[in-house]
Amino acid sequence: MKLSNRVQTLTPSQTLAITAKAKALKDAGHDVIGLGAGEPDFNTPNFIIEAAKKAMDDGLTRYTPSGGVLELRQAIANKMFKDHQLNYEPDQVVVTTGAKHALYTLFQVLLNKGDEVIVPTPYWVSYPEQIKLAEGKPVYVKGEESNQFKLTKEQLEQAITEKTRAVIINSPSNPTGMMYTKEELEALGEICVKHNIIIVSDEIYEKLIYTDQKHISIAQLSEQLKKQTVIINGVSKSHAMTGWRIGYAVGRKTIIKAMTNLASHSTSNPTSMSQYGALAAYSHDDQPIEEMKAAFKERLDQTHEKLNQLPGVTCLKPSGAFYLFPNVKEAIEQTGFETTEEWVKAILEEEKVALVPGAGFGAPDNVRLSYAIHLDQLDEAITRIDRFIKRHIQV
Template sequence: MELANRVKTLTPSSTLAITAKAKELKSQGHDVIGLGAGEPDFNTPQSILDAAEKAMREGHTKYTPSGGLPALKDAIIEKLKADQQLEYKPEEIIVTNGAKHSLYTLFQVILNPGDEVIIPAPYWVSYPEQVKLAEGEPVVLESKEENHFKVTPEQLEKAITSKTKAVILNSPSNPTGVMYSAEELKALGDVCLKHDLLIVSDEIYEKLIYTDQQHVSIAQLSETLKKQTIIINGVSKSHSMTGWRIGYTAGDSKLIKAMTGLASHSTSNPNSIAQFAALEAYSGSQEKVEEMRKAFQERLEKLYELITDIPGITCVKPKGAFYLFPNVSEAAKANGFSNVDEWVQALLEEEKVALVPGSGFGAPNNVRLSYAISISQLEEAAKRIKRFVRNHQ
């Protein structure tokens, strides 16, 4: 049977080989330290677990509206009002099966064949693939490490063509952890307004920030920018609920209606129990969210210090998320490897440390390290990486 052309265009995940090798080594009894995790290592807070159990016992196990429970929409509206001072109506919100589903559904309803979406690199690996699945064209806009991996208005202006439909902004970023300031967002927003471009603002890491700089949504900056912005968010990272699969989109009611219609014919509705859990996540105590944030901040400081002490490795210090994205190209070259991917593979085989190569994020000189594991494991991982670099010099 011949496969559809749309799936033939997908790029295989650059992490698959490393992940498979790490699992193989673990199954053989090796002590593998995995720094590839894209999720918090904490369990979902107890109050959220209790809310889910209560929902099940009360019989909330049936279909819900395709766009999400009205009560959960209301809680999201209150969250956006409290955190971003943004006013939305229920018809401007859709609850989805995770933020990834929000993005997928959005691209399906806004893109026609050949429409372009500008994606700053380094980028989250699914952005270009989801654009391609909607028969759009991902336009990768390479940022400079010396500019802390942030694109400039001038770069954005040059990348825009008559086919450009949207721009993706991810702040704090996966994989770099960098954040845009209000001034930087305003400058990029002005370019988008000039060309009538939709702004897709992925804010999934907004609660995991380790600096005095506050998270700013580009939609906050003006009413005109709000009208041009689609906010993507969810409970996965903020409340350690990756497996519950609840995200949301906030934006223009016309787009939300189209997304809801598509969801009604694809997923029917988000999981009912998970929606009640998310309702508690947004309306209940946020104490555990802050506890997790503080733990990640402590890990960041320790790992950053250890990694930047290794010869040939430099790193832009992140302000949010839970990743380091160091440049290891000098170390790889000094160690005798032709590229970073080979260096990553050898590190796993010799020292049993699994990193994610940056090639999958559009940055082949870098690697992504997650600090969503214990400090003792992070210290051991850094020790092994340092030993590996020295042994190959």
């Protein structure tokens, strides 16, 4: 049976593949430390769970509007004003089955065949695949490690063609954890306004920041940038709700209406009780987030320092998210491996530590590791990686 051309172009998610392989080894009785998954190791706060239970007890288990219940869309609009001083109406918000589906739906309604989307590298693994599924073309622009992996104004200007439809800005970034400053966003925004390019602003990690730097949405910098920006966000990372599958997009009414119409023919609506859980999340203060952040910061500080002590490994310190993205090119060369994928596979097989090779993010000299696990496990993982490198170093 012949499959469609569009699915045959897809590259499987390396993060999910590594996680699945680590789980298989663990199920077979091995002591595996998985550093691949992109989700908090905290359970969803109890008040959110109780809100979802109440919704079920109250019979709120039926279809909802395709774009999400009005109360949640209003709560998201209120959040946008509280956090960014941005005024949106509920009909400028669409609630989706996770932020990933918000991105997928957005590209489906934005792109025609051959339209280009500028994708700074390193990138989250699903960006290019979703663009290709919409028959668009991802245009990769390398974020240099010397510039914290970030896209510059000059690079953006040079990458634009008559086919350019949009650019993706992910801050804080997955996989690097780096953030754009206000000045950097203003410079990029100037180019986007000049060329009338839509900005896809992925802000899913906005609440997980460990420095004094404040998260800034590019949409809040000017009224024109607000019109050209679609903000993607959700409760998965900020409220430890990855399995609840609630994300959203915020932007101009025509785009949001098109996304809502498409959702009506795909998912029908996000899960009803999950929406009421998300409503509770956005009706509460940020104290549960602060407690999680404190744990992540401690893990980041300690693990980052130890990573930089490994032979042949260097790692910039990220500002947010919960990933480290060390450069392991020298370590790979010293240990006699040809590629990052081979190196990562050997570490998993020999030391039972699961890392994600950077090639899946467009950065083949790096690996991604998540510090969303207990500090004791992180310490043990670094010890095992150190042992692996020293055992394989070519003398």
